[in-house]
Amino acid sequence: MEVPKRLYKYRAFSALTVDLLVSDKIYYADPASFNDPLDTKPCINPDLPVDQLEHTLRILIENRISAEMKAAAKAIMYRGPKTIDHIHRHSKRQADRIIADIAYNATNPEYSAISPNPQIKLLTYQLQIELIQAYGKGVLSLAARNSCPLMWSHYGDQHHGLCIGYEVPLNVQENLHKVAYGGSRLIDASKVAAMLNADDAARKEVDASVLLRKAQDWRYEKEWRLIGRRGLSDSPLELTDVTFGTRCIDSVKHTIIKALEGRDKPIKMYEMREIYGTFKLKRFALNEQELTVSYPHRARSAAECFDQLE
Known part of the structure; x- marks a missing residue:
């Protein structure tokens, strides 16, 4: 199975999001916290x-x-x-x-x-x-696309948030798993018994049933999963870019740009825009210089320009 060269994580802007970016960490979530109650429930x-x-x-x-x-x-x-x-x-x-x-x-x-x-x-x-x-491990859910309107709505704070792009190193590819949509939630007890008896084929089948199967309705996510110890962890992925949603305000963009300024490996910045006359989105390179001219802003500066006239 071919693993995409890049994968994406949609997020709302928050203190945790900033921490993940500047610390180059990822968060392996407890599957019990997933928004789909049928997910990871064989x-x-x-x-x-x-x-x-x-x-x-x-x-x-x-x-x-x-x-x-x-x-x-x-x-x-x-x-x-x-x-x-x-x-x-x-x-x-x-x-x-x-x-x-x-x-x-x-x-x-x-x-x-x-x-x-x-x-x-x-x-x-x-x-x-x-x-x-x-299965006490955590899951990092990633998407194959950065331009899915539904993903922006559901996971990117209704387009107010951002989408983090990661390059997938070769040594990480074998630990990434593609989610299968549809099929049955059933797993034979005999497969569980075989897994406990060190049957590798049975373990892969049980792993897939527990961690990698979702309802057909979720197929728009095109999800890949990285499995690891629950909680924060140093990222095994290579952070490459950040894309801001169509509703993301300029002050948030400025904050992220400045937070990642001077990083060993520079991060590319993009913004999403609507494609006129369609329901599609396309990302464009962000003009960072133009954006940062206005920030940080001091509200009294303009008024003080007229002080000498009084």
Whole structure:
């Protein structure tokens, strides 16, 4: 799959946006914060018998609890074989408890009225929860185009914001993933089980289902995703340009220009304009000299020019 040479991030003007630009950082967002509640929310197809569903769920639970406890132990500088053994035993007990609770709850007549096999339904539901929690990484969403009116409206503060252009270095291309639009949210439980058994093909399929699939209606975004640790991070991409929206005010443009002035590798500045008689946008190079002549502005300067006449 060919990765675009450049990708774009639409943003509103804010303190965080300025920080990302001047510090050359990117922000890996928690998928739970995405505007589409169906994004990164796969559904498990229970194509395994109860005992194998329980086994798959057990591994996910034990892995999660073990990782949480190891992080806590590291923070308080607990280490050694006793700590590892305690984590192992506690993780197993918690998994036993959750699976036992599911088996007990499945005997409730209310569940039987809803599903012909309530135990499978409850196991499937818990599998979905654990699978999503297993993907604790963040996502940087990028677009293939800088001139999409819908993207400017939805992510560029209704054209008041800006669009950051990045060049994609060769060593980053393998970590970029193209979002697939449409299809099903279903992923077979057997694929999850195979992934946990170190099956690389199954892992790629589950990864795509969890992180890289959206509804067909979002296809206008032409989205690519970079996966990383949640939060701020030094950018592995090469910042190349900034494009201002059609409604972006001159003082914001001036602020960004001055903030990036003197950078080791200069940033090109553009502005979006309407193409007369169409619904399309096109970007043009920004006349930085003309823009910065008027800023910073002092309101009293004009009035003081007439002081001597009094």
